[in-house]
Amino acid sequence: MKAISMFIAIFLALNASFGFDMEFWSSLQKFPVPKYRYGNAEVGVKARQIYYEGELFNGRPTEIFAYYCTPGILNGDPSLDKNLPAIVCLHGGGGRAFPEWVESWAKKGYAAIAMDWSGNGSELFYKNPTSEQRKKLTPAALQKRAHMKNGGPNNIPSSVSLSDGKAEKDAWAYQAVGAVARAHSLVRSFKEVDANRTAITGISWGGYLTCLTVGVDQRFKAAVPVYGCGYIYMYEKWFPYLGKNDKTEARWIELFDPSNSLKITKVPMLFVNSPKDPFYPISIWGKSVKTARAQACLISGLGHSHKAGWSPPEIEAFISSKLNGTKAAANLGELKIANDRVSCRFDAGTAPCKKALLFYTKGGKAGDWSKYEWESVPAEIKGANIEAKIPQGAKAAYLSIEDGAGLRATSNPCILSKWRE
Numbered sequence: 353m354k355a356i357s358m359f360i361a362i363f364l365a366l367n368a369s370f371g372f373d374m375e376f377w378s379s380l381q382k383f384p385v386p387k388y389r390y391g392n393a394e395v396g397v398k399a400r401q402i403y404y405e406g407e408l409f410n411g412r413p414t415e416i417f418a419y420y421c422t423p424g425i426l427n428g429d430p431s432l433d434k435n436l437p438a439i440v441c442l443h444g445g446g447g448r449a450f451p452e453w454v455e456s457w458a459k460k461g462y463a464a465i466a467m468d469w470s471g472n473g474s475e476l477f478y479k480n481p482t483s484e485q486r487k488k489l490t491p492a493a494l495q496k497r498a499h500m501k502n503g504g505p506n507n508i509p510s511s512v513s514l515s516d517g518k519a520e521k522d523a524w525a526y527q528a529v530g531a532v533a534r535a536h537s538l539v540r541s542f543k544e545v546d547a548n549r550t551a552i553t554g555i556s557w558g559g560y561l562t563c564l565t566v567g568v569d570q571r572f573k574a575a576v577p578v579y580g581c582g583y584i585y586m587y588e589k590w591f592p593y594l595g596k597n598d599k600t601e602a603r604w605i606e607l608f609d610p611s612n613s614l615k616i617t618k619v620p621m622l623f624v625n626s627p628k629d630p631f632y633p634i635s636i637w638g639k640s641v642k643t644a645r646a647q648a649c650l651i652s653g654l655g656h657s658h659k660a661g662w663s664p665p666e667i668e669a670f671i672s673s674k675l676n677g678t679k680a681a682a683n684l685g686e687l688k689i690a691n692d693r694v695s696c697r698f699d700a701g702t703a704p705c706k707k708a709l710l711f712y713t714k715g716g717k718a719g720d721w722s723k724y725e726w727e728s729v730p731a732e733i734k735g736a737n738i739e740a741k742i743p744q745g746a747k748a749a750y751l752s753i754e755d756g757a758g759l760r761a762t763s764n765p766c767i768l769s770k771w772r773e
Contacts (some may be wrong), residue, residue: 399451407530418467421454433544441466444556471503515595555661567613574674581640582610621646626654633721681759710740715747
């Protein structure tokens with residue numbers, strides 16, 4: 353399946369103005385505060401285990417495992433927990449609820465919750481790994497958690513797509529968005545949290561979920577998807593997750609591709625990615641940024657991993673600007689191209705601009721953005737504008753700015769010539 357089928361192309365053209373299917377998501381939008389219980393204390397972990405009620409899956413109740421942390425939990429001082437901003441953290445594929453992630457947010461003064469959206473709990477999958485397994489498996493693989501008996505679906509292709517005839521609300525994306533919305537409702541209900549100051553961030557598949565969730569749950573005041581985006585039906589790496597039946601593929605796109613939720617969300621968003629990301633190339637990522645009317649931050653050299661994905665300081669700077677009223681990084685406007693020059697306006701951020709660059713690529717093997725080499729040349733700052741000459745042969749480009757605090761911001765990337773993406 354090298355491109356979108358003719359049936360799907362016609363379906364999408366006819367339904368371009370249909371928009372997000374709010375009726376489908378309406379039961380989630382009742383936003384119930386789920387029943388919950390605390391789990392066991394863990395050696396070396398300060399974050400608390402929480403198990404909370406999930407959506408019905410195949411007609412049976414489910415439970416979701418999460419870690420929760422606050423400054424008070426982290427420091428053993430409940431008096432620190434008053435009027436806290438809160439963050440909901442979504443791991444990526446092959447990941448889990450990471451206690452260190454919520455603990456890092458607690459250090460910054462936030463209440464933070466990170467759930468496992470794959471139905472796994474706190475128990476190790478490899479409880480007593482053999483010496484052979486220790487040699488063969490990566491440290492991350494050895495930390496894999498076991499699936500709970502009452503857990504929801506994981507995001508393998510068969511549970512994600514609709515081609516097997518499953519009920520649409522038993523599909524992984526619906527179940528996962530339900531888990532996120534319930535985590536949000538739960539954390540908003542805690543007395544130490546300011547329910548009017550909440551944000552969401554997710555990595556890879558968690559970034560995809562962030563983009564999908566903000567169309568369903570618009571109570572968030574900020575959202576930062578890292579790597580993940582919408583329009584994944586346009587990138588063949590994700591075709592197996594759409595299924596093999598034209599009609600169910602089209603319905604999947606209508607319900608579960610974030611491109612539709614990004615059209616209607618009013619949640620302020622910052623998209624973070626690498627220009628060479630192998631899973632979410634700028635061809636679909638840039639479309640998502642534009643659809644969401646969002647800010648962009650492309651970081652050259654950013655690897656694709658959980659630790660790399662939650663580390664950029666621009667994430668917390670953006671969220672803090674929306675929740676705490678602090679200043680964020682600069683915000684670059686839309687790229688304008690005239691003759692052989694590219695320019696955009698920018699709003700100053702936390703500190704005066706330190707340097708501006710034009711990043712560009714001359715391409716390579718068509719369609720494989722992860723193999724393209726990117727170079728940079730200095731750009732000029734003229735008042736509230738950044739300008740640069742486009743190098744000969746450039747296929748795509750974006751402008752970047754770094755302020756005195758080291759915070760980066762970029763324009764949305766622009767594809768300068770017509771090639772197969």
